[in-house]
Amino acid sequence: MKTLMVFDFDHTVVDDNSDTWVKRCLPDQNLPNSLTSSYREGHWTEFMGRVMNYIGDQEVGPDRVRSVLETIPFTGGMMDLLSFISEHKSTIDCIVISDSNTMFIDWILQAAGVQTAVDQVFTNPARLNELGYMEIQHYHSHDCARCPVNLCKKNVLEVYLSEKSNGGVEYERIFYVGDGRNDFCPATCLRGNDVVMPRRGYTLEKLLKRQTDEAPLRARVAAWSSGSDILKELTASLRP
Known part of the structure; x- marks a missing residue:
């Protein structure tokens, strides 16, 4: 697994x-x-x-x-984390779920040379029109009242996990790493063996601290400040 x-x-x-x-x-x-x-x-x-x-x-x-x-800075320690993931693709799958767009994310990952770490990116489709202007579309439509109209990350994650399960892939553990309000919804579908990792001092950490009965959390919470913190959690989970 x-x-x-x-x-x-x-x-x-x-x-x-x-x-x-x-x-x-x-x-x-x-x-x-x-x-x-x-x-x-x-x-x-x-x-x-x-x-x-x-x-x-x-x-x-x-x-x-x-x-x-291509000049946007990566979060501290994140390049080392992504390099580790790239080197362990036989045991680690990696996806990005973002409210940015396909062109921005592809450009940034390619410029940094870390695109091999990421198996799939789920974000708003973008393209250049006949004038050379970028056009951005909604990722999907959904009926989740908690999320922006164009993207429910919980819906994306659940569909991904269902498709993987149908293909015979089950995950022993899921790490969900985020910072914002729209990262709370997917955290609620994680299991007891999973880990939700909110960035310290950001909105997701605050929301997780005041979770309600309407959105109970089963996953363990482990806050992070750098990619090094995430890498420590990941490597500890991979030890026999």
Whole structure:
């Protein structure tokens, strides 16, 4: 039986938000107030579509966007963790579930040379349209009231585990590593043998501390500050 590592991306794998990092490709590195004030709670993907349209209107091409995204820093110790996972693919599967988009994540992982660590990325599909502007779509639709309209990470994880089980793959232990509000929902579907790892000082840790009877948690909680903390938990679980 294998181990499954599940990662959020922004403020987890990388030490910032790739969606907000992208504004650095603009000449003044800022978005107009009329654009930033257009965000509605739970509708981040639509907002990012407007951001990328604005960036395209400023004649900033995809090559410039990519070069800027490739400079986003990885969280401390994360490169060593991903390298370890790459070296142990026979016993460790690794997926990313993120509310970013396919192009940003692929560019960042490839530039760092760690894409071999990640087996699958579940995130909002992105493509370049005929003008060379990036367009972002919802990952899926769902009926979870707790999550943003475009992505329920619990739904994604449950479908992934079901498909793996149907293919004969069962996981001895799942590690779920994240930081944000939308990482709480998938934590509630973990089993007693699993581990949810919230980043210290971030929203997920606070939510886990005040969990309610409506969303009981079975998994063990182990907070982390760096990839080294996660690697210690992982290697300890792999010992006979």
